Amino acid sequence: MADEDHEERRFTAIYDECRQRVWAYAVSRAGRQAADEVVSETFAIAWRRLADVPDPALPWLLGVARNVLRDGHRAEVRRESFAAELGRWTARPAGDIAEDVAERLAVIRAMAALPDGDREILILVAWQGLTPRDAARVVGCSPAALRVRLHRARRRLARAAEGTEAPGGRPAAETGQAGAGQLRTGQAVTRRQVATINEEMS
Amino acid sequence: MNDDVLRTLREARPAELDPDVPVDARVRQMELARAMAAGPGPDGARTRKAGRRRVRPVWGIGLSAAVAAGVLAAVIVVPSGDDGAGTPRAGHGAGQLLDAKTVLLTAAEKADGRTDTMRAYWHTVTISSHTHTVGQGDGRYSVTVRERHETWTPGDPGGKVYGREQYLGAKPATAADEAAWRRAGSPGTFELRIPISPGSKITKPYRAKLAPASQQPPKVSVSPLVDGDKVFWLGRNVTMRQLRSLPSDPKRLKAELIRWYEGHDTESDRPMGAAEWLYRVASGMVMSMPVPPEVRAAGFRMLAGLPGVRSAGRVTDPQGRAGDAIAVDDTTPGGVIRDQMIIDLASGTALARGNVMVKAVAGSDVPTGRTMSSEVVLTAEWTDSAPR
Numbered sequence: 001m002a003d004e005d006h007e008e009r010r011f012t013a014i015y016d017e018c019r020q021r022v023w024a025y026a027v028s029r030a031g032r033q034a035a036d037e038v039v040s041e042t043f044a045i046a047w048r049r050l051a052d053v054p055d056p057a058l059p060w061l062l063g064v065a066r067n068v069l070r071d072g073h074r075a076e077v078r079r080e081s082f083a084a085e086l087g088r089w090t091a092r093p094a095g096d097i098a099e100d101v102a103e104r105l106a107v108i109r110a111m112a113a114l115p116d117g118d119r120e121i122l123i124l125v126a127w128q129g130l131t132p133r134d135a136a137r138v139v140g141c142s143p144a145a146l147r148v149r150l151h152r153a154r155r156r157l158a159r160a161a162e163g164t165e166a167p168g169g170r171p172a173a174e175t176g177q178a179g180a181g182q183l184r185t186g187q188a189v190t191r192r193q194v195a196t197i198n199e200e201m202s
Numbered sequence: 203m204n205d206d207v208l209r210t211l212r213e214a215r216p217a218e219l220d221p222d223v224p225v226d227a228r229v230r231q232m233e234l235a236r237a238m239a240a241g242p243g244p245d246g247a248r249t250r251k252a253g254r255r256r257v258r259p260v261w262g263i264g265l266s267a268a269v270a271a272g273v274l275a276a277v278i279v280v281p282s283g284d285d286g287a288g289t290p291r292a293g294h295g296a297g298q299l300l301d302a303k304t305v306l307l308t309a310a311e312k313a314d315g316r317t318d319t320m321r322a323y324w325h326t327v328t329i330s331s332h333t334h335t336v337g338q339g340d341g342r343y344s345v346t347v348r349e350r351h352e353t354w355t356p357g358d359p360g361g362k363v364y365g366r367e368q369y370l371g372a373k374p375a376t377a378a379d380e381a382a383w384r385r386a387g388s389p390g391t392f393e394l395r396i397p398i399s400p401g402s403k404i405t406k407p408y409r410a411k412l413a414p415a416s417q418q419p420p421k422v423s424v425s426p427l428v429d430g431d432k433v434f435w436l437g438r439n440v441t442m443r444q445l446r447s448l449p450s451d452p453k454r455l456k457a458e459l460i461r462w463y464e465g466h467d468t469e470s471d472r473p474m475g476a477a478e479w480l481y482r483v484a485s486g487m488v489m490s491m492p493v494p495p496e497v498r499a500a501g502f503r504m505l506a507g508l509p510g511v512r513s514a515g516r517v518t519d520p521q522g523r524a525g526d527a528i529a530v531d532d533t534t535p536g537g538v539i540r541d542q543m544i545i546d547l548a549s550g551t552a553l554a555r556g557n558v559m560v561k562a563v564a565g566s567d568v569p570t571g572r573t574m575s576s577e578v579v580l581t582a583e584w585t586d587s588a589p590r
Contacts, residue, residue, distance in 0.1 A: 008238070011238070012234060015230070015234055016225075016230075019225050019230070019233070020220075020222070020223055020225060021221045024219035040233055040237070043233060043234075043236075043237040044237045047238050100213075103210055104210060104213055104214035105214070107207060107214050108214050122208075125208070126208055126211040127215045127219060128221075157207050158206075158207040161207055161210070
């Protein structure tokens, strides 16, 4: 009984610490329709495998959420949902907007045009605040590989942001399609890396 | 340059993705319950007695059993309405009010006189409603979204819970809301914004269709009992056997229930006094749980003895049935919310309960006087007929 209480307390503490982060990750990867489901499934897995959950739990949980998303949600559906999110995030506020707001909108739009793998790393580092080491754990590559990929993603983001800073930006549908063509390469690279790294880690 | 763009990206994170935004208390409870109910538990716990895990089923307020299918519907729980439990009826002056103690003791007498025989399933039919504000500025109006829930809870352990959920659609909450809705062009769907936590400015979108145009088929669900034998949440998960053997003496019943009080809200970790907690738990019990008549009577008597329980007057429930309301007021960050239960003194049964905003804080989206949500019991009885 005492052990069961301890497990419940530990699980609840992990949930309280990480739930919003897992949700935010899922929303920024696949939109909110999928997010609630992903959160639910991720924590159900965490409860079943509580003994395997490391401390800190967040990178592990995000890795699980990532697998749940990949297994349960087809890439094109994810992309459409994300495009819808993006449309909401970048809907222009009425009236004049400050320059820094315009800049932020531009960078979000720019992010949408990047390959999926780039976008994922940027989200983990900039929005989730993960260190390169923890981000590497989530996507299943070495920290060194992660740093290289982050560097490239950042460069592509900067370039894209300059390109979209013109008034109006790109319509969401177009950015969604642009991402679509590049996604496959991004994923293929990721899978190969996952296979290598999994060997390294086990 | 690269660092700049990363910093801009960091600053551009949408506010709703901020990890410090609190999780809605109900969502938290449901997700925790669902996670812990979904599997056999941590690997290490499998060898221990599964039945002793204290898993909270999806609802704290006691109406439904631990039905996973209820989760989705429950996510849209939040806010408010004017159709609800607790519209004061015209023509009933203060002179006719019964005090809360009289109402509850009368209900107890009636409940005591009833008989019941356990059958295969405890069958409940309830209608829940939540009212939301739609639109902007002067064009704002309120719509009430309703759902019908039907549940068959097995009398014996190891059985299955059957559920049937019927979405009943949304409609303008009051005549004034209907006028505003017509001015807005009588839209057939409503884009609702549902706060992700109570009082939060951050919302999730939810699209509701106008009633009765939305003739969606009911969603049917079948699920095993939590832990194989837990049927309801009564301060903790309880089995049918535990429900049936609760004390019929109000003092002993109170002592039994208070054992599970841990100083906080039934729905969250927010501190909550013992009396209010007991009110929440016991009102759920008397309203729709399959306890024997003498236990239901003890529940009413126990409520009569709680401090803070007051009369809320003669009211009609959302189905138009008249009853006498008792209530407890809860001071929340959004204002004072009254948790009231409407009792039919003729039968000694609770007809409905609802949350009414009785004193909104300045700037609240929920006006004072609005019934934010309600739950009406249409049926709560034993039956032998299995669901189709």
